[in-house]
Amino acid sequence: MLQSNEKSQNLSEKLKNLENKILETQDKKRKLREKVEKREKEIHSKVIEIWNKEALNDKAFHKDLDKILSTFKKIDTENKRYFWRTFEFDISKKETLKDSFAFFVDHERVDFQINLNGLYTDLSVAGESFRIEDIQRAKELYLNTIIETFAAQNYL
Incomplete structure (x- = not known):
């Protein structure tokens, strides 16, 4: 009987230790x-x-x-799609962020976007990444990419 009691206490102690370790690990995480x-x-x-x-x-x-938009419409008066807008992304249930610009040059979309990834947050334009401090350079590239896309569509 004494031996059975010891086994039961030993098992209880192991289970209690296991529970404590798991709870401690979960709390740390x-x-x-x-x-x-x-x-x-x-x-x-x-x-x-x-x-x-x-x-x-x-x-x-x-x-x-x-200005780019009105110039494109003036150059190409046919019924082509030229417009730009911003898009929202839900960053939480309570908050949204307009995280990207999209300029539509006929049926092609040119994007300028912020990517929130903690320390690795960046801006992306035409496959290039920029730090937030370089937002002016990113905007310049975005405007130039829009113009280059239009030129390419018009075989220039």
């Missing part, structure tokens, strides 16, 4: 995940602020897009 999410949220908020100021709310940039 949860804390690490929360820390990473907090850091990413801080990074994203700074980047989103720059994106909003330098792209989404930049009236001069929008004016440049409109």
Whole structure:
């Protein structure tokens, strides 16, 4: 009887130790995940602020897009699709972010997009990646890519 009791205590002790280790590991993972999410949220908020100021709310940039658009329509008066717009991406259930510009040159789409990936957040244009600090260069490339796409469609 004593031996059976020892086995039962030993088994109970092993199970309790296992439970404690698993709970401790889960708690460490949860804390690490929360820390990473907090850091990413801080990074994203700074980047989103720059994106909003330098792209989404930049009236001069929008004016440049409109100027290109009106020029294309003037050059090619046939019924082709020329327009631009922004697209939203859900970054959480409570918040959306207009994360990309799309300029349609006839049936071809030229994109300028922000990619939120924590420390690896970047801007992408024509297959190239830019750091958020290089947003002006990215916008220049975007405008030039739109013009080059139009020129290529018109065999120039």
